[in-house]
Amino acid sequence: MKTGSCLCGSIRYEIESEPTDCNYCCCSICRRLTGSAMGVYGMVRKSEFSWLSGEEVLNSYHQNTNLERFFCSNCGSFLLSVHALDSVNCYLSLGSLDSHEGIEISYQQFTDSKAPWLELDGSLESHREWPSWIHERISK
Ligand SMILES: [Zn+2]
Ligand SMILES: [Zn+2]
Numbered sequence: 001m002k003t004g005s006c007l008c009g010s011i012r013y014e015i016e017s018e019p020t021d022c023n024y025c026c027c028s029i030c031r032r033l034t035g036s037a038m039g040v041y042g043m044v045r046k047s048e049f050s051w052l053s054g055e056e057v058l059n060s061y062h063q064n065t066n067l068e069r070f071f072c073s074n075c076g077s078f079l080l081s082v083h084a085l086d087s088v089n090c091y092l093s094l095g096s097l098d099s100h101e102g103i104e105i106s107y108q109q110f111t112d113s114k115a116p117w118l119e120l121d122g123s124l125e126s127h128r129e130w131p132s133w134i135h136e137r138i139s140k
Pocket of ligand 2: 025030039
């Protein structure tokens with residue numbers, strides 16, 4: 001069981017199992033979304049994710065018809081992505097976790113789109129765009 005929160009602490013959540021497929025996404029969308037070099041995400045089963053508090057300040061941005069990004073309307077922390085075509089999993093913004101014990105990054109994606117000032121970790125599995133296997137899991 002892990003917990004996490006937004007910056008102001010209004011929104012808290014818990015997950016019943018460890019995030020899997022943890023990754024860096026260096027695409028231009030995640031760069032804008034986070035205001036930083038990359039998005040850092042882990043996959044969590046929807047059935048194992050629950051909001052504990054703050055749902056009254058939870059807001060979401062529909063990036064497109066299928067993709068919804070949840071954030072705190074008080075402090076702006078971006079916490080979770082939900083894809084309508086993925087009925088099983090959601091994608092947690094790992095920086096919002098309270099404890100990072102046991103979290104390991106498996107790969108980095110969209111390395112072709114990275115900001116020029118970002119130095120990538122050469123030892124990580126890298127994908128220039130989506131990993132080829134991801135379409136089996138998510139329909140875009
Ligand atoms: Zn907040
Ligand atoms: Zn991205």
